[in-house]
Amino acid sequence: MSLTISDLERLQTKLKDDNLDYQLELIDGSIIVMGPSDYTSDEIGSRLIIFLGPWVLARKLGRVTGAAAGFRLPNDNQDLRAPDVSFVSAERLKHSPRAFAEVVPDLMVEIKSKTDRIKPIQEKIQFFLSLGTRVGILIDPDKETVTIYRPTGEATILTNNDILTIPELFPGWEIPVSELWPPEFE
DSSP, rough: OOOOHHHHHHHHHHHHHTTTOOOEETTEEEEEOOOOOOOOHHHHOOOOOHHHHHHHHHHTOEEEEOOOOOEOOOOOOOOOEEOSSEEEEETSSSSOOSSOOSSOSSSSEOOOOOTTHHHHHHHHHHHHHHHHHHHEEEEETTEEEEEEEEETTEEEETTSSSSOOTTTTTTTTTEEEGSOOOOOOO
């Protein structure tokens, strides 16, 4: 049986009525329960939003969201997916919908959790790129690398000595890769 976004929304309502709050995605007609992220991975996503968000907002370039923002994708299955961090340009999403966004994000970022495997994350990024995402990023805290994917197919791997830039979306914005990792306090 192939489930729909309406089925997912009914399940979310039922779960919330039972005081249960799970993040769900709809992939190929199946509802997938997404486990919570490990602390480090979520902190990295938050740091990226903290560094990128004010820069984007000051220039009114668009919207930056976290892992809870769902996107209804324009594929045959009408999948509903939620990247860890997303950006949609202002010209493509003039108003925030009070529903799942029916647009493919311009930027999608996935952050490897402790228990994640790399291949499914890469496949998710490639799927978004095939639907029109302009830049996909995989952040791997275990290796302390940032891999940038573009529709052209070639991946660029950055390490702690590199600067992350995304000139096609954010001309002039940059951050040292080393700044993405959570600080250690003495």
